[in-house]
Amino acid sequence: MTKEKLLLLDGNSLAYRAFFALPLLTNDSGIHTNAVYGFTTMLQKILEEEKPTKMLVAFDAGKTTFRHSTYGEYKGGRQKTPPELSEQFPYLRKLLDAYCIKQYELEMYEADDIIGTLSKQAEEQKLQVIVVSGDKDLTQLASDNTTVYITRKGMTDIEKYTPDHIQEKYGLTPEQIIDMKGLMGDASDNIPGVPGVGEKTAIKLLKQYPTIEELYENVEQVSGAKLKEKLTTNEEQAKMSKQLATIDRQSPITITLDELVYDGPNVDELFSLWQDLSFKSLIEKSEFQSEATTTKELTFSILEDVSAEQLQDAMAVHIELADEHYHTCDRFGIALVDDKQAYYIPYDKAMASISLKEWLEDASKQKFMVDSKAAQAALLRDGIKLAGVEFDMLLAAYIVNPAIPSDDVATISKEFGYTDVLSNDNVYGKGAKKATPAIEAVAEHACRKANAVFSLQPKLEQLLRENEQFELYKQLELPLAAILSEMESEGITVDRERLVEMGHDLTTKLKTIEEDIYSIAGQAFNINSPKQLGVILFEKLGLPVIKKTKTGYSTAADVLEKLEPEHEIIRHILQYRQLGKLQSTYIEGLLKEIHEEDQKIHTRFQQALTSTGRLSSTDPNLQNIPVRLEEGRKIRQAFVPSNPEWLLFAADYSQIELRVLAHMCGDENLINAFQNGLDIHTNTAMNVFHVAEEEVTSDMRRAAKAVNFGIVYGISDYGLSQNLDITRKEAADFIERYFASFPGVQDYMKNIVEEAKQQGYVTTMLNRRRYLPDLKSSNFNLRSFAERTAMNTPIQGSAADIIKKAMIDMAAALKEQNLQTKMLLQVHDELIFEAPKEEIAILEKLVPEVMGKAFELNVPLRADFAFGPTWYDTK
């Protein structure tokens, strides 16, 4: 029989630790779960590594303990437990029940004492003991048979205290930890100790006199008059502190070691609790996942060809792809599923099947899919124009809740209660372990995905209708997916030589700047390392530290700009950063993405990712190509039409977010400004500074512009003060005057937060939703963040709704008028086309008109445009 191993956990301390270490997560019904989650991940890890045979979680019993009779102020002045944590204790108890782990608490005693008593008993029986806590006090229990694990940040990072480790770290024995605490006290438990004695002094003293008692016997010999005086005047207090810090290893517990046998969790109970708590990553990672999630048999067949009879009028279709890069990756095969059958056809066989290809292009055959954009783009590589997409589970789920954490079919399905499908990571592995399994496994996986789509379609459509979001989904997002896949597949041509040339130029310039920096600094170092740079600037050159990060000195641009007058090195570093970014991200990064066969870049627009409804762009990101600074803007010279005779044409909405705000809040002043076509920032300046138009200085306009941005982002005085480099008071004053001039905006901001708190979510003009459980948080940061989000999301999201609508209208107009013009990119408030020269005149009228009419607001929507031989010239 293997040696018995006893695991003792300090329930309260670990729950506290987890609560403060992790952000305030919530499950689907809005219950906070971060403490339970952190506890669980820690527990999982320890169970796996230690495989204990006996376990117990000890809790503190009540407010008063025997220590209070020694010292009434014990643990006094403590913040009361935040309600977000208290509410989690019942779940923690349930969790431990599901694990079948014994729990224990004892009147008048703390968890420490229970653990101390049991560990002593266990040691006497020669058991191996592991104590787990977030509280370093417990390290006094370390011995040859007992190791104390203290969790560090993130809960799964553990420091193991053996007597050796304690010796190394403090130069003390475990027992002396008590003396150390007696001397230095403990603010969190309100143990006084000796005022003025901290960790360093305590250790120094204890190395000379091993205990507090011996120290006081020899107190006359202590060096340092001040220290000696502090010690003598606080003798009683020191001894009492030691007493308080001492764990009672003889507490009158009524539980015995024999009762602590641990035999593994109740898997079903644990799994269902994890589901209730929305512990999705744990469910995916866990070993019992496979048996718990795919219990149902699925019968499917792998076909060489498909007959017309096998293709129904409505089926779930899934194109199984090797990875997310659908413009280039391997395509494994196609799954076809309905309520009666499930087929899988390897991709090459599918492409050889005329009946299947016809069916895919037949708009009267309904396809239920997940990520139809990817499927359409993947098929377009073989010239197949997918038609008849009736349902897209990815988009439907995203509309129901944009916060779903992943686009994996398994994740989405589980979100809606369907578990009969594995995750991609599970089937293919991830990271270095990624590999393609046998065809049968791929076929089954693809069929299960299609089956999930087929099963969930009615439920999701019903949810969309209940939320009055069906139209948003069906009339906006679904048709947009088809348009985006065409834009991506079309791609944008890039002048490789131009980029290479700019790259050479940059290399030379960077070299020069680098040498300048080294010679000023007097040494070579890695300028790209914030850590090394920090040492040079703030230690070697002694520049003042303006801001710190978690890990050291901040060297961010706003900090460096403040330091610019202090030292000539700064401007070189700023220049180096700027050019280095261009080189690595935009020259080298873009070159890597050019497809050899067509000299084009094919980005992927993520349509189901942002929490506001915006698109994003990856591999590469074409929504953040430099424009602000001239050096960077030149990158745009490399973006050209696919035909040298054509031109690029760009149109962007003017102030779309502020117009949306004007529409939604109905503020008369703001509406008038737009209706009269005023310069909106100048107008704001006139109102805020109470001056006439001709009196508005450029500084006033700049400040007003920052205020307008602040309004859109969900204003805070602090944010504005940072932006304008003014005091918080001044910023608050600006905001107040803004609200006085635009009272409708103020009302809107107040009401939207209130409304969001009531119903739990905010909506956009087209009924896109975002849930904001943190509005009720007692954590100031989280709550403030949620409040700003409540103000910002309807604005940003409605603007996103509008441009999406414009894209659909634009695609229809181009088709209807039989134009050759191609829509290529969307950059949030901007659309980019390529067009033959002879169509430019048409676009000049058509594009602003379509964009302007995309949505009717109570202010005009205006789109400006420009065109030229490169993207750079569309300004």
Add this chain to the structure above:
DNA sequence: CTGGCCTGT
């Protein structure tokens, strides 16, 4: 793999 930094709207 995370954090710092920088790019865009």
Add this chain to the structure above:
DNA sequence: CCTGGACAGGCCAGT
């Protein structure tokens, strides 16, 4: 008393 701008993606260094 202090907290702290909205939404994204990519690169690099350092763990």
